[in-house]
Amino acid sequence: MENTLTNSDIYTDSGNLSPRKITVGCKDKNKFIPRFMIGVLLLAVVSLVYLNIDWLKIAGRIPQIGTVFFKLAHFDFGNIGLIGSAILETVSIAVLSLLYSLVLGIVFGMLAARNITKIKWFSVATQSFFTFLRAVPTPIWVLLMLVCLGMGPEAGVAGLCVHTTAFFTKSFAQSFESISDETLEALEVTGTGRLSVFTNAVIPAAFSQIIAWTGMRLETNFSECAILGMVGAGGVGFVISRNLQNYQYGTAGLAILFVFIIAYLIERLFVAIKKKIQ
Amino acid sequence: MNKKIPVIAKNQKIVYTAFIIVAIILFVLTSLYTKFNIFTLLKNSDEFWSFIVNDFLPPALPKASSIGGVLSSVLVTLALAMASTTVAAILAFFVALFGSEKISPFPKLAKYVRAVATFLRNIPALVWAFILFSSLGIGTGVGFVALCITSFAFMVRAFVETMDDVSNDSVESLLTVGAGFPQRVAQAIVPSCLSGFLSWFLYCIEVNIRASTIVGMVGGGGVGLTLFSYIKGFQYDVALSIILLIALMIIVVDRITAMLRKELQK
Numbered sequence: 001m002e003n004t005l006t007n008s009d010i011y012t013d014s015g016n017l018s019p020r021k022i023t024v025g026c027k028d029k030n031k032f033i034p035r036f037m038i039g040v041l042l043l044a045v046v047s048l049v050y051l052n053i054d055w056l057k058i059a060g061r062i063p064q065i066g067t068v069f070f071k072l073a074h075f076d077f078g079n080i081g082l083i084g085s086a087i088l089e090t091v092s093i094a095v096l097s098l099l100y101s102l103v104l105g106i107v108f109g110m111l112a113a114r115n116i117t118k119i120k121w122f123s124v125a126t127q128s129f130f131t132f133l134r135a136v137p138t139p140i141w142v143l144l145m146l147v148c149l150g151m152g153p154e155a156g157v158a159g160l161c162v163h164t165t166a167f168f169t170k171s172f173a174q175s176f177e178s179i180s181d182e183t184l185e186a187l188e189v190t191g192t193g194r195l196s197v198f199t200n201a202v203i204p205a206a207f208s209q210i211i212a213w214t215g216m217r218l219e220t221n222f223s224e225c226a227i228l229g230m231v232g233a234g235g236v237g238f239v240i241s242r243n244l245q246n247y248q249y250g251t252a253g254l255a256i257l258f259v260f261i262i263a264y265l266i267e268r269l270f271v272a273i274k275k276k277i278q
Numbered sequence: 279m280n281k282k283i284p285v286i287a288k289n290q291k292i293v294y295t296a297f298i299i300v301a302i303i304l305f306v307l308t309s310l311y312t313k314f315n316i317f318t319l320l321k322n323s324d325e326f327w328s329f330i331v332n333d334f335l336p337p338a339l340p341k342a343s344s345i346g347g348v349l350s351s352v353l354v355t356l357a358l359a360m361a362s363t364t365v366a367a368i369l370a371f372f373v374a375l376f377g378s379e380k381i382s383p384f385p386k387l388a389k390y391v392r393a394v395a396t397f398l399r400n401i402p403a404l405v406w407a408f409i410l411f412s413s414l415g416i417g418t419g420v421g422f423v424a425l426c427i428t429s430f431a432f433m434v435r436a437f438v439e440t441m442d443d444v445s446n447d448s449v450e451s452l453l454t455v456g457a458g459f460p461q462r463v464a465q466a467i468v469p470s471c472l473s474g475f476l477s478w479f480l481y482c483i484e485v486n487i488r489a490s491t492i493v494g495m496v497g498g499g500g501v502g503l504t505l506f507s508y509i510k511g512f513q514y515d516v517a518l519s520i521i522l523l524i525a526l527m528i529i530v531v532d533r534i535t536a537m538l539r540k541e542l543q544k
Binding site: 032033036037040041043044046047048050051052053054055057058061064065067068069072088089091092093095096099100102131132135136137139140143144147148149153154157158204207211223224226227230231237240241244245247256259260263264267 | 290293294297301304305307308309311312313314316319322326329330353354356357358360361364365396397400401402403404405408409410411412413414415417418419420422423472473476479488489491492495496505506509514521524525526528529532538541542544
């Protein structure tokens with residue numbers, strides 16, 4: 001990596017035109033990158049040693065992965081009604097929590113944006129509170145909601161809402177803050193109220209970004225929602241985990257296939273929307 | 279005289295109206311299907327708050343004898359994320375070279391490489407963990423493999439996109455002078471895309487810290503398992519302090535990756 005082309009390389013060779021190789025290389029390299037990579041590798045090795053994984057045992061069981069996949073691929077269409085309704089429930093929970101969080105996110109985003117609230121300590125407090133909410137992974141929130149609200153989709157919606165709202169608050173606040181002060185001031189000078197400044201200037205300017213964030217979050221919410229069942233909430237995750245534990249691989253395989261198809265469709269949809277916005 | 283001037287352009291207004299209508303229709307449909315009613319939730323909120331105030335607050339420390347175990351479980355979670363992301367990144371780098379039509383020595387296969395990555399990526403890590411638990415048994419090693427699979431597939435996509443965005447000119451000019459595949463990789467791809475790759479790697483670390491906590495909950499070990507066992511044992515006040523610990527861990531990691539990202543993009 002040290003073969004940079006320096007001035008001395010050229011000048012010493014320009015006199016006698018011997019066929020010396022000129023090495024190609026980028027001149028201004030970021031010196032930090034190689035150090036960073038070595039550091040990462042060292043940390044990874046230390047981590048692997050610390051984890052102390054019994055690789056031989058895993059390697060010995062690798063043939064079983066093949067068997068499980070073979071069984072999973074033999075779809076059992078007997079329970080398709082159950083799987084279908086579970087998938088619908090999962091999608092509904094994902095969409096519903098997304099919509100609730102969208103409203104909450106806009107409200108809290110407004111409070112957290114410094115140029116709209118204009119009370120600095122208040123925005124900072126809001127932002128740090130939501131940073132905490134965002135730092136705890138969604139399934140933990142759902143687990144807590146399960147404890148508080150009991151089994152059922154309520155816990156799923158409420159748990160997903162916590163994390164999604166926190167995510168939206170941060171990203172919307174960022175979008176709102178990137179709006180230039182001139183726009184806001186121009187409207188304020190004309191005597192427009194705070195609320196109509198928000199609906200007429202802030203929301204339109206941030207609209208395309210709001211759509212992009214929403215699409216991105218739908219993708220995450222669906223896959224989060226698909227796993228919620230595994231920690232005890234309803235939906236397709238519950239179908240997958242229960243059938244896997246009962247060795248009914250055909251049903252589980254079909255449910256996993258459905259999860260894949262829906263996730264893929266959402267991803268495609270999001271890519272299409274993103275292209276259109278740009 | 280008092281004619282109102284519309285502030286929003288007409289075609290924009292149509293987009294907003296359409297968006298709101300779609301949102302309302304979806305809201306009604308999903309509310310009916312899940313029978314989720316915000317008002318019943320609010321009506322029962324007394325119970326909810328009393329639960330939070332009585333059972334969760336104040337956060338309590340676990341027994342002195344188990345504090346060491348909790349801390350080492352945090353280390354397991356961190357190590358799991360670190361090791362699986364690094365291994366996945368190394369694998370993803372080599373596979374991504376074959377996934378981009380511009381660089382791959384077999385351009386026709388590039389599509390299939392990406393298709394496999396798409397398949398692996400769109401199945402959540404926890405589902406992989408469950409599939410692997412049923413074949414490999416429960417343990418940290420299986421959590422490692424499950425995390426590896428999703429972050430590998432994610433990075434293949436991200437790396438291919440980075441390469442497609444950046445490296446057109448330099449790859450083509452090297453191709454015309456007759457550079458071979460390894461030379462093209464070393465002289466065109468690595469210098470121009472490396473910081474992009476590493477930035478995606480850092481993003482993956484952030485994702486995997488969360489994912490390894492979750493995979494731990496269903497049997498992968500680490501702090502997730504500790505939390506799950508406290509919740510199952512109805513020790514909610516201890517569980518709360520572990521949640522705070524998880525939040526702290528994730529915030530610290532996010533801060534570190536943000537710092538490193540800034541440093542990398544200099």
